[in-house]
Amino acid sequence: xxxxxxxxxxxxxxxxxxxxxxxxxxxxxxxxxxxxxxxxxxxxxxxxxxxxxxxxxxxxxxxxxxxxxxxxxxxxxxxxxxxxxxxxxxxxxxxxxxxxxxxxxxxxxxxxxxxxxxxxxxxxxxxxxxxxxxxxxxxxxxxxxxxxxxxxxxxxxxxxxxxxxxxxxxxxxxxxxxxxxxxxxxxxxxxxxxxxxxxxxxxxxxxxxxxxxxxxxxxxxxxxxxxxxxxxxxxxxxxxxxxxxxxxxxxxxxxxxxxxxxxxxxxxxxxxxxxxxxxxxxxxxxxxxxxxxxxxxxxxxxxxxxxxxxxxxxxxxxxxxxxxxxxxxxxxxxxxxxxxxxxxxxxxxxxxxxxxxxxxxxxxxxxxxxxxxxxxxxxxxxxxxxxxxxxxxxxxxxxxxxxxxxxxxxxxxxxxxxxxxxxxxxxxxxxxxxxxxxxxxxxxxxxxxxxxxxxxxxxxxxxxxxxxxxxxxxxxxxxxxxxxxxxxxxxxxxxxxxxxxxxxxxxxxxxxxxxxxxxxxxxxxxxxxxxxxxxxxxxxxxxxxxxxxxxxxxxxxxxxxxxxxxxxxxxxxxxxxxxxxxxxxxxxxxxxxxxxxxxxxxxxxxxxxxxxxxxxxxxxxxxxxxxxxxxxxxxxxxxxxxxxxxxxxxxxxxxxxxxxxxxxxxxxxxxxxxxxxxxxxxxxxxxxxxxxxxxxxxxxxxxxxxxxxxxxxxxxxxxxxxxxxxxxxxxxxxxxxxxxxxxxxxxxxxxxxxxxxxxxxxxxxxxxxxxxxxxxx
Numbered sequence: 024x025x026x027x028x029x030x031x032x033x034x035x036x037x038x039x040x041x042x043x044x045x046x047x048x049x050x051x052x053x054x055x056x057x058x059x060x061x062x063x064x065x066x067x068x069x070x071x072x073x074x075x076x077x078x079x080x081x082x083x084x085x086x087x088x089x090x091x092x093x094x095x096x097x098x099x100x101x102x103x104x105x106x107x108x109x110x111x112x113x114x115x116x117x118x119x120x121x122x123x124x125x126x127x128x129x130x131x132x133x134x135x136x137x138x139x140x141x142x143x144x145x146x147x148x149x150x151x152x153x154x155x156x157x158x159x160x161x162x163x164x165x166x167x168x169x170x171x172x173x174x175x176x177x178x179x180x181x182x183x184x185x186x187x188x189x190x191x192x193x194x195x196x197x198x199x200x201x202x203x204x205x206x207x208x209x210x211x212x213x214x215x216x217x218x219x220x221x222x223x224x225x226x227x228x229x230x231x232x233x234x235x236x237x238x239x240x241x242x243x244x245x246x247x248x249x250x251x252x253x254x255x256x257x258x259x260x261x262x263x264x265x266x267x268x269x270x271x272x273x274x275x276x277x278x279x280x281x282x283x284x285x286x287x288x289x290x291x292x293x294x295x296x297x298x299x300x301x302x303x304x305x306x307x308x309x310x311x312x313x314x315x316x317x318x319x320x321x322x323x324x325x326x327x328x329x330x331x332x333x334x335x336x337x338x339x340x341x342x343x344x345x346x347x348x349x350x351x352x353x354x355x356x357x358x359x360x361x362x363x364x365x366x367x368x369x370x371x372x373x374x375x376x377x378x379x380x381x382x383x384x385x386x387x388x389x390x391x392x393x394x395x396x397x398x399x400x401x402x403x404x405x406x407x408x409x410x411x412x413x414x415x416x417x418x419x420x421x422x423x424x425x426x427x428x429x430x431x432x433x434x435x436x437x438x439x440x441x442x443x444x445x446x447x448x449x450x451x452x453x454x455x456x457x458x459x460x461x462x463x464x465x466x467x468x469x470x471x472x473x474x475x476x477x478x479x480x481x482x483x484x485x486x487x488x489x490x491x492x493x494x495x496x497x498x499x500x501x502x503x504x505x506x507x508x509x510x511x512x513x514x515x516x517x518x519x520x521x522x523x524x525x526x527x528x529x530x531x532x533x534x535x536x537x538x539x540x541x542x543x544x545x546x547x548x549x550x551x552x553x554x555x556x557x558x559x560x561x562x563x564x565x566x567x568x569x570x571x572x573x574x575x576x577x578x579x580x581x582x583x584x585x586x587x588x589x590x591x592x593x594x595x596x597x598x599x600x601x602x603x604x605x606x607x608x609x610x611x612x613x614x615x616x617x618x619x620x621x622x623x624x625x626x627x628x629x630x631x632x633x634x635x636x637x638x639x640x641x642x643x644x645x646x647x648x649x650x651x652x653x654x655x656x657x658x659x660x661x662x663x664x665x666x667x668x669x670x671x672x673x674x675x676x677x678x679x680x681x682x683x684x685x686x687x688x689x690x691x692x693x694x695x696x697x698x699x700x701x702x703x704x705x706x707x708x709x710x711x712x713x714x715x716x717x718x719x720x721x722x723x724x725x726x727x728x729x730x731x732x733x734x735x736x737x738x739x740x741x742x743x744x745x746x747x748x749x750x751x752x753x754x755x756x757x758x759x760x761x762x763x764x765x766x767x768x769x770x771x772x773x774x775x776x777x778x779x780x781x782x783x784x785x786x787x788x789x790x791x792x793x794x795x796x797x798x799x800x
Contacts, residue, residue: 029141029200033058033111035101035128037075040145041117043175046079046086049095050176050610050668051204051684056107061100072098086176088610088666101128108135113197115169117145120278122153129154133162141193143169147221148278151186151214163188169197170218171207172403177611179686180402181207182218202468206610206684210399215389216282219396220403222389223410225275226289227378231260234373235334236296238366242316242331244345248370252348252360254407261332265315269299270308288381288432298337317342355407357416361425372425375413380426382410384434387458393436393445394455394465411445411455419443451480472691474501474538485521489514492522498531498701499694509539510547511595513566516573523580532697533580535599536587536690542612545594546570548621552788555779567775570595570627571768578602578707583700587693588612589686593663597675598625601632604700604707606680607693608667614675615663620797622739622784624747625658626775631767633658634751635710636674647715647758648722651751655723658751659744661797712762714753723748739783739800746774 030053034045037059048055059071067073076096079086087093099107108114114132118124125144132142138161144154147170155163167185172178181201185194201207212218217225235245246259258266276293283289302308302315309315318339319327331342347367352359361372382396390396397409414422420442426433436458445456453476454462467473474493483491489506502522504515526533546566554562577584577599586600589609597614600606608614616625616633624630637643637650656662657673664670667682676682683692715722727744730736736744750770753762778784783800790798 028196029053029112029204031056031111033108033114034117035059035114036117036119036145037072037098038117040171040173040175041115042075042079043086043173044115044117044145044171045096046092047175047205049092050088050666051206052092052095053204054095054097056097056099056104056111058099058101058104061102068100068103069098072100084174084177085665086174088176088668089672091668101131105131106135108132108140109137111136111140113141113143113200115143115145120146120148122149125149125154126157129158129162133158136165139165139193141165141167141197143167143197145169145171147218148216148282150216150282151184155186160188164190165193167194167197168212168214168218169201170212172220178403179206179208180220180399181205181209182212182220182399182403183209184212184214184218186214202685203470203688204684206686208398208402208685208687210390210395210402212390212395212399213388215385217279217389219385219389219399221275222279222289222385223378223382223396223400224404225279226292226381227374228260228264228272229276229289229292229294230377231374232264232296232299233292233294234370235260238370238373239335240366240370241343241345242334243343244347244366245370247345247348248360248367249374252353252355253357253371253375254355254413256405261316265309265317268309268311269315270303270312272299273303288377288384292377298332298334301337302332314339355416357413358418358421361417376422376426376429376431379410379414379417379422380432380434380437383414383436384432386434386436392455392457392463414440415444415446419445448479452476453479467687470691471687472694473687474503474536474690484525485518487514487518490518492518492525494530495534495690495694497694497698499534499697500526500530500532501534501536501690501694503537504539504543505537506547509537509541509543509596510549511543511545511570511599512547512550513569516569519573519577523576527581530582531701532582532694533577533584534587534690534693534697535584535603536693539590541590541596542588542592543594543596543599544591545596545617546626548788548792551779552785552792555785555788560776560780563779564772564776567626567772570598571772574599574602574628575764575768578604579709581704581706583697583704585693585697585700587683587689588614589689593617594625594629595627598627598629598632600675601636602628605696606676607689607696608670608676608680608682609686609689610667610682610684611686612667612670613663613665614667614670615661615673616658617661617663619659619740619743619747620661620787621791622743622781622787623778624743624750624771624774626771628768628771630654630658630747630750630771631710631712631764633674634712634714636677638712640674640678647713648719651714651719652723655744655748655751659727659740659747709764711764712753712767713758713760714751714756714762715758716753716756718757719752720745720748723752737799739781739787742781742783743778746778750774 032048033056034041035058045055045057057072061068062070167189170182172180198209242261246262250259280293306313316332318330320330329342330339393411397411400406400409419440423437439460453465457463485492491503493501495501584603585605586603587607592614616629618625633654634650637653664673670676683689731741754770787798
């Protein structure tokens with residue numbers, strides 16, 4: 024594989040972006056050299072790079088996926104350590120956006136780097152042609168632009184820009200590395216100002232802000248209309264500006280106006296508002312400053328009230344909830360949204376009309392296809408739909424009709440489309456409309472397998488309201504959760520039980536996977552709460568027993584089972600992973616047994632399985648108490664791993680479980696993992712536990728009581744922890760007796776039922792359903 028040639032990377036520039044890029048390279052397990060200038064003051068010549076690493080270890084959200092990756096970062100300075108570039112296969116330049124300083128650095132790099140070492144700039148503003156001016160042909164062959172998005176760990180987009188002399192092999196080497204190792208989705212961009220995402224994104228924000236001032240809108244109205252209804256993150260427009268920093272706006276404007284042609288549409292809308300200039304001057308730069316368009320104000324009672332900036336008076340007032348957008352328009356029907364009477368429709372059109380027209384105008388100038396535009400905006404700005412997907416929702420012909428009515432530009436690609444859509448499904452393949460007027464297949468890279476593609480040409484093997492079973496080829500099936508938040512209920516358990524004999528008869532292996540934002544947030548608490556409210560205890564116990572039976576049936580099925588979580592895998596979502604033969608997790612998996620946070624304990628086998636993980640860990644002390652103590656500590660505090668790497672440290676993943684960096688490669692990797700286990704597969708033997716019993720329970724409760732006295736644990740925390748301790752220590756047993764798996768499940772089930780009958784646990788469940796936050800009672 025091409026990425027194997029990149030064994031060490033140098034990042035020059037230890038600012039927010041450069042340090043973040045270095046952290047993500049280290050997260051991939053690759054050594055990285057982080058260099059910056061020598062500080063003017065102090066004796067430590069590496070202080071800037073060292074300080075950046077220390078800061079990242081304290082930053083939230085964390086740039087590092089754990090503490091171990093930080094050890095892969097070697098720090099230094101440009102004056103003393105630039106010669107170490109000769110040890111590296113790729114150099115990423117992420118210094119100040121000044122052409123003269125960058126060119127000076129490249130001249131020095133040319134003297135020390137070895138031939139074939141890729142050199143790339145993280146610039147978002149300076150054309151590649153200018154960056155390499157004056158450099159040798161050999162340097163130009165190895166040079167490209169790799170534009171990461173902030174924060175580099177979490178944002179999946181990377182824009183790749185190659186020059187006319189860039190060696191295709193160098194480009195491919197970097198592409199493979201950022202894809203497979205760093206988990207990014209590379210999008211090819213042309214060497215044009217702003218590339219793709221920032222060019223469209225800056226236009227969109229500018230147009231939205233201009234229209235808000237021109238139309239007398241409030242910031243809350245703008246964020247409601249321009250947020251979820253448009254498929255934009257819930258921050259909306261002004262909330263997003265607060266997040267990225269209000270002071271960034273003038274920099275983006277200056278950059279684009281200085282590089283775009285004078286007749287570009289952005290030049291016509293680029294303007295500054297006196298109120299925004301005043302906010303920046305007085306330190307109101309958003310979340311990183313004193314406040315922004317929103318701020319929190321502490322009252323006399325100590326409570327914080329969300330305040331919003333009045334765009335007319337410039338004063339803060341209590342933020343309102345306008346409630347203007349209702350029905351299908353609120354759920355993403357863009358045609359309905361822009362057609363609504365009054366300021367909702369007027370504002371929605373004022374933003375969407377010009378933005379979609381502008382996005383269409385940069386194909387093929389900024390990127391060759393509509394797919395590149397859509398991917399860039401979805402991955403770089405977290406839009407739910409790309410601009411051309413939005414146009415399909417409205418209808419290209421209808422959009423053109425309205426653009427013409429308002430005397431707005433109609434780009435050539437919209438004329439090419441006519442009354443056709445930009446995307447279609449033909450013979451089970453998704454296709455896009457090219458600039459040649461013909462449809463072309465969307466081709467996935469090797470090693471990318473998506474359930475959304477499989478669904479285009481097949482029907483599920485079986486399905487119900489909460490789950491579906493899909494044939495993903497080569498004798499492997501995938502179980503998909505389909506309920507809200509992929510919550511788990513008796514329908515999921517029934518489908519698992521129904522699937523096992525079918526898979527045994529006709530298939531080889533089983534993968535648990537879905538393409539939702541989260542693998543599963545756990546059991547369906549709404550259904551459980553309904554049953555509790557009507558005291559249907561037998562139904563609650565039926566749900567618990569049904570989950571235990573289904574998970575154990577899967578665990579002991581005569582074929583390998585691999586779980587492939589991504590996003591949140593909490594509670595029951597974690598437990599199905601623990602009951603699997605192996606886990607192939609996306610790097611950004613947040614996994615944990617969080618039941619204690621809602622006043623209950625794991626009920627689908629999580630207690631016994633988690634003890635087994637620690638008992639079988641060769642690095643962990645032997646004996647009945649160490650594994651129990653570790654399980655108690657993690658489960659009682661509802662600890663969640665904040666990455667797959669941390670999940671290994673916490674015991675949710677085994678040492679040999681796999682981690683996939685690129686989300687699009689997760690299903691393929693899980694399938695290959697399952698297939699590799701088929702030959703000679705035997706179901707695991709049922710575990711037997713030797714547990715400490717009452718003496719161990721007393722020791723655990725003593726620790727909880729200490730926290731209770733310090734005010735770190737509430738009265739009900741003590742109750743819940745006591746039930747958990749009883750289960751984990753095996754109930755009325757001692758280390759001379761064997762506790763079977765069936766007995767552990769019975770203990771777990773009985774403790775669970777005692778807790779759900781407790782009014783304080785019921786209050787916790789209800790509070791979680793209403794607010795999404797735990798109740799400390």
